[in-house]
Amino acid sequence: MQVRVEDNVVEAAPGSTVAGALAQALSGKRFKNAVAARCGAALLDLSATLPDDCAELAPVPADSQEGLEIIRHSAAHIMAEAVKKLFPTAQVTIGPAIEHGFYYDFAYERPFTPDDLAAIEAEMTRIARANHPFACRQVSKDEAKALFAGLGEHYKLEIIEDIPAASVSLYTQGGFTDLCRGPHIPATGFLTAFKLLSVAGAYWRGDEKRPMLQRIYGTAFGDAGDLKKYLARLEEAKKRDHRKLGVALDLFSFSEEAGPGMAIWHPKGELVRTILEDFERKEHLKRGYSLVRGPQILKREMWERSGHYDNYRENMYFTEIDEQAYGVKPMNCLAHMLIYKSRLRSYRDLPLRYFELGVVHRHEKSGVLHGLLRVRQFTQDDAHILCRPDQLLAEITSVITFVKDVLGLFGFEFEAELSTRPVKSIGSDEDWDRATRALTEALSALHMPYEINEGDGAFYGPKIDIKLKDALERRWQCATIQCDFTLPERFDLVYVDQDGSRRRPVMLHRVILGAVERFLGVLIEHAAGVFPTWLTPVQARILTVTEAHDAHAAHVLDRLTQAGIRTEADTRNEKLGYKVREAQLEKIPYLLVVGDKESEDGGVNVRQRGGKELGLMSIDETIALIRADCEEPFKRGGLSYNCCH
RNA sequence: GCCCACGUAGCUCAGUCGGUAGAGCACUUCCUUGGUAAGGAAGAGGUCGCCGGUUCAAUUCCGGCCGUGGGCUCCA
Known part of the structure; x- marks a missing residue:
């Protein structure tokens, strides 16, 4: 059979391996650099038999994105082998490649210590030097179950149960066999540059009701230089940590006495905030928004009517005044609804754009608080736009333009994600179609590339999330534009149309910076504390x-x-x-x-x-x-x- | 919330195998009047996160609490 490999066509005998075909077509150096191969959508081990229908084969180089993932995933297996060798009673669970490395979750009777990590890393080095081949074999699910049951690997049994296919693949390197769909590097010796980074608790399958496992994080690269660069970047990120710079530049602090997750703004930090907020107010006025302000707490009945009480209560704070229950606002929309309802609106009044630098409180779990980036009290640059259906596209377009202008001002690059209708949702198909179409049309009109998160929208409408990329290539969710079909419905918002009939306006929630606190935290790290001259507290x-x-x-x-x-x-x-x-x-x-x-x-x-x-x-x-x-x-x-x- | 680690002067950290603690920077005073990234000296500053237990004695050991940090569905 003939197989095309890049610009060459090679003759492969039936039953010959992927490696064989690649070796014929590629120079020695390029062949050595391949860790796997791609045939159509399928990734193949180099040791795999060439599929009969494989007309075209592409090498996966060690330094490509796919190659890196394969190396990291293989590193996870090698780490599991090392852990089983050193701690035979540990059970293995899952160990995928992740964005900047890999992890493997283990069940073990005691926590791993930093000393354990060093020992595991040393054992991994030994395994890599031994250069054991990764061997793949296909077995029936029953056979696999028998194998892992015999080894006492209960988590693996659970994983096998969930696999729909009739058979599964097993990979063995040295004395260690793991359930895995592959592919892998040809042999452990291909792992040359890696480092274990940390241990942390992680629930089995991310479920807090299930056992806590121990996750060991590590990273691996195609060569030592890339690993060194990555470790240097981690060091650089530490230096730019906004929590350190916040103290050094005397911008803000957190106080155990005041309470967790609530920033205290010192004169210089407050000055920066004030300038930023002043800029935003003026910019919103220029773009046809009105400045409004709602109360900090609203009667519980309001939150019941809006649906927050049913869907968001866990994250809210409540208090009582004169035997009346009140909820501290976690969002700003309710008062904006009331402003709309304060008089009868004509189709001529729309769109109405209410902007509020609203202070909100959310009860974030204590374990997720993180400097300014995750707090319990923060200020949103929040607006609610109420418009006619025919105005939706223009409104979304102008919001996205606004986001582009503001993020560009700070030198941020960004990415957009569109989230569509989830299974559990409200609103008519027509509403969803129209809103989703308006979002996509606005994105394409502005030539914004975007990814689609199918079914990831809020239950009340589709949305666009904009993630900015900072100087260290980290992504932060800041701006978001959400269509909402429920609130106008629940609060019975109407306008009088041209023909005198009452119609329902469409509502958009949107933030540009998101939370002022978080944005400043991101900006501090992005700029390493060097604010632009217009924003810096002392010029x-x-x-x-x-x-x-x-x-x-x-x-x-x-x-x-x-x-x-x-x-x-x-x-x-x-x-x-x-x-x-x-x-x-x-x-x-x-x-x-x-x-x-x-x-x-x-x-x-x-x-x-x-x-x-x-x-x-x-x-x-x-x-x-x-x-x-x-x-x-x-x-x-x-x-x-x-x-x- | 859960797992692990940590919590010593305003900041960064050392130290005590149980006998109430130390450095550098910052601060105060004095000397110095010096041209583009640290001039010198002296002084002041700590309930060793909080509460309880063990002990003749706890900052140190044990427990609880509070706070901080790294994580907690990137699916064999």
């Missing part, structure tokens, strides 16, 4: 050389402050180098040195964040320079903001 600091220059410093401070530039003067009895160092660590964008020359000239000596010295400049020139720097990012999109006022 300029005047540094005196000696106390003889205090008077001139006071003059400069006054001029810049009057010009709306956030300025401080450091007149401490310290050497210039010391003041420069501190200001650099605080990441202040402009350092204005005043000494004898500057005092005589009436100017300042400008040093930019990062160390570039611009020399002597007049005060007016300095003000113009800083203002231009503030405005620079806004030139990119359809945005403007006067931050110096």
